[in-house]
Structure formats: C-alpha cells, structure tokens
Amino acid sequence: MDVKLNVQRYDPEKKINSAYQQEYELDVPDEYTVLDTLIKVREDLDPTLALRCSCRASVCGSCAMRVNGQATLACKTKLKDVIKNDEASVGPAGNMPVIKDLIVDMKPFWNKLRQVEPYLQPEDEDPVTNERLASNESMVHLTGVMNCIMCGACVSDCTAMEVNPDFIGPAALAKAYRFVGDPRDGESKERLKELSKENGIWDCTRCFYCVEVCPKEVAPMEWIMELRDKAMEAGFTNNYGARHTLAFVGSVKNTGHLNETLLPIKTWGFFNLPKLIAFMPVALRAILRGKTPPLIHKKIKGYKKIKRVYERLESEK
C-alpha cells in the first residue's frame, strides 16, 4: 500500500533548534507495522532518521512513540490500522525531552521509578527458611502490574505530568503497587505514607489516558486508585485528596447524591483560612451570577436504601 508518513523530527546539531515535520512517501506491504515502515524509511529513503527499537515483538518496550498523536509501541501497531486517507503521523513520546527525532531521554522516567524503591523490602531480615512464601492468589493479583515493560507510553500521554513534571506518574505508581500489594513486603505502610504526599497518588487526574494507551493492559490508573484506597485504609487521611474522597463517599451515603457546597470546604478543612480566603473570589463570582448549587442540600427520595447498600457492603468486609 502507498502511504505518506508525516514524521516529527528534531536534530540538536541543526542550526534551527526546533522540531519540524518531514513527509516520506513509500510503498509497503499490508502487514507492515509502524516500526517496519520507519525502518524501511531509514534504510531506503533517509539514513538520518533516528529511532530506538530492539525486539520488534512488544516485549522490550524500546519503541514507544506517538502515532496519530497517541502513545503506542510502533512494533505493535499495524500501519493499516492507523492510516487515514493513506496518511499517518509519527512523533516522539511526550513528557520526556527529545534527544533526536523519535528518541527521547528516559532519564526522568527511570528517576521516578527509583523514587518508589522498586524492590522487595521484607520485614524479617533473616528468615528462618530460605524462601519467603506468597500465596498463589496474591501473586496472580499482581500479574497485571508485573506485565509492565517500562516503555513509557503511559508517561508520554499523562495529562497530569504535562502540567506538573514533578508528579511521580503512572508507571512509577503502578510499580509502587507491585510492592505495596505484595504480602512479603514489610515497607508497605511507609511506602503509602510517602505516596500520600504532594506529587504522589492524589495528583493523578483520573483521565484514563494511561489505561487507554498502555500496550500491555497494565491499566496504571486502576492501581493508583487501589493505592488511594490502601493509603486511606492505612490511616493516611490527613491530606486534601483523602479528605475529598471521604467527603464524597459520605455525602452519597447520607443523602444519595453529592453536596457540592460542602465538598471543597470538607476537603480543605473548615479552619483552613488561607484556602478558604483564596476561594472567595471564585465563589463570589459564581454567587453573583447564580451559578451555584441550591443553598439547602436535599436528600434524594429513598436515600435510606442507598445507605443500606453501603452498610451491607461494609458488613461483608
């Protein structure tokens, strides 16, 4: 099939120090992946095109890049599935500095991963037996996060990292769950305490990008939500994120729906004057225009039935 590939390029040695688009027109077999196509470009048309790849079988995680604006593994993506009107666009992964063309510097990625101390830290330093046994069930539970090949696709498209590069990000948090959720780990509580701080679990926006783009179905965001629950269960509730969740859960339990007026106040705390004062202009503007929830938060009809669902599930735990 004939295809026009629009590749975002960048060469640090060129005088114009910015990214530019280059078009390549070529004929490739129908079964070609995006990676096959890029390699053909490099071999037949332009030896200066830089890209990183190794296994070509979605195992090594080297070829994460953006195809039509969304992160994916180039070796796992069939060209015919992504071309529209015989065209497709390719660019480097996002949220990481570009070294050249499609190659990004993954140093920040690895640094964040190291931050979560991605290794087992058992409680007993000197076990009586030589092995630490874990139940089959507990390991099966972790197979999802263990599928991560650290390609960086999730980090590339994370909307929280785009505005806040200090956010630890989906890959590192999925890895953190790998150990928090391991019954042999002795540092789970300490880990959860660290992760509850700024730029940790509560800075995820729940935008589902990482779930959508992960080529190995790790679904990092789902594990971030598990970490939030585990952190609250471990007692780390003295932060905006946990208070926000608990206020929400309580509001639905007691009234059937959300009390929008109380939610921010309960999140920040009734006596958090700096926050409440900073909120005043926003609130005033809304009040003046009548863009506010009703003053009195009414319970929905039959709210007690909802409360019963809560109680039933609480009793099951």
Add this chain to the structure above:
Amino acid sequence: MKYAFFSGCVSKGGCPELYPSALEVAKRVGITLDEQALEGAACTGAGVLQEKDKKLGDVLNARTFAMAEKKKLAIMTICSTCQGVMSQARYRIVNDDKYRAEINEILAEEGLKFKGDVVIKHLLWILVEDVGIEKLKPLITQPLEGLKVAPFYGCYIVRPSWALGLDDTPERERSLETIIELVGGEPVEFSGKNKCCGFPILTINEKASVKMVAKHTSTAKEEGADAMVTPCPLCHLNLDGYQPKASSTQDSSIDMPILHLPQLLGLSMGVDPSALGLKRHIISPAAALEKVGIKT
C-alpha cells in the same frame, strides 16, 4: 423516542443552566424524558467514590441500570462523567457473570435485578445516532454561521474507548464536530480537545488544575476559536469558573466562553438565550454570539 433521564448532580447544582437547556433541546428534537423512572437513583460516584470502593460504585450504578431496565428504557445522561462512570460500571458487570450474580444478590433485597442489557447514552450520542443529523437539520432556524467552535470532549466520554463502545460506533469520535457543523459553525482543531480539564484535582493541586485551564483555553484561542463547547458540566465548572484565575497567569485575558452542548444547539434553534442560562456563565459569551447576530 423515550429515555430514562439521569440528570446527574451538577446539572442541578454547580451548573444550574445545563438542566433547563437540556430539557428545552430534548423537547424540540422530540425526545421524551422520564425522570421519574430513575427516582431514588444514587449519584454515579463520579470516579471519586470508586477510589474508596469500586464494588460499592458498581452496585449503586447497577441499581440505576435495573430501574431503567424495569421500565424498558435506555438511560440518557447529560454529563460525560456520569456517562463514563456508568459505562465503566456496565462494562465490568456485564463481562463478568459471577460478579453480576454477586451484585444482583444485593439488589434482590430491593426487588431489583440487573439483567445486563441496559443502554446508556449521552445526549450527544442520542442526537447523532438516534435522532440523526438529517432530522435535526430543519430545526436549525438560526444557524451560527461561521462561529468558530473548539470541541472539548474531556476524558470520560472518550476513554476507556472499549467501555464507551467507540469501536462499534466510530461516529462518536467526531460527534461534537458533527454538531458544530450542524449548527452552522466551524470546528476548531486544538491540542487539548481530549485532555483533562483539571477539575478532578482542583481541590488537591489547584496550580496544576488551573494550568490545564490556561493551556486548553488559550490554545483554542490561538487556533482562532470564538467559543468552546463541552458535553461535560464538570469541565464547564473548571474551564469557565477558573478561567479568570488562569488568565491571571497569562499576559492577557483569555476570554474563551464555554458553552454546554445543549446551549449551542438551543441557540441555533432560536431558543431565547435567557432560557439557556447564558448569564450564569463566568466568561460571558455575549461578544462571541454577537458575531453571529445573537443578543444575550
């Protein structure tokens, strides 16, 4: 065309202009809404309740689905977050028979049962798929000729694509653009259209949240948009309500009016702007609408 109407909390709360606008547009396009069918249904949890207990969220949503099934009606939402959270719950429950049985055991206490065939659709999808563009065309009596509108989908109506059935209904991917073209406007392509508006972290990390508002609204402006349209009231709360704060981080005021989907349609159908609650917006759409001859 009748639906069980799930209005969500925000269309009657922080965005009180959305609810009457949606009712007006539904009436004009021939959609009958049965809100009674879901009386007593809980909030979807908005993904927040699910942080604490996913199963609890699934039971509450299955309860709503069972109510709709009992009335043999599809559910209509007017909030992307309600739509997304319900779609995710439905996906989990429908694809796991054992899980569904567990949930139904709890619902049985109220005499309810979720069979698994509920259909949940946002007004946006209903307009494009069920009513159809051809049927809508004659209703556009005041086309917004040449109004440049940036479509802001946000997250919950586009991801995860499998839970939202995007593979089976590819027209959903361009549904907002389709509506913008229908009303006589010009869709404006911009980088932020499928990204997070920042609302979920607003109370947790306001700086990052406001940065998202600034980025999306100013990018849309740079691309020439006169206004932005969204199917999600939570996106509206942030993009509209926090835009003054976002503007204060920029060199100049952004002034990007944010319209709810039914407001955009209502205007093109000749609905009196005062019935659409445009005066409630923090960023006034008056100047943008004046361009197309509408006085607010």
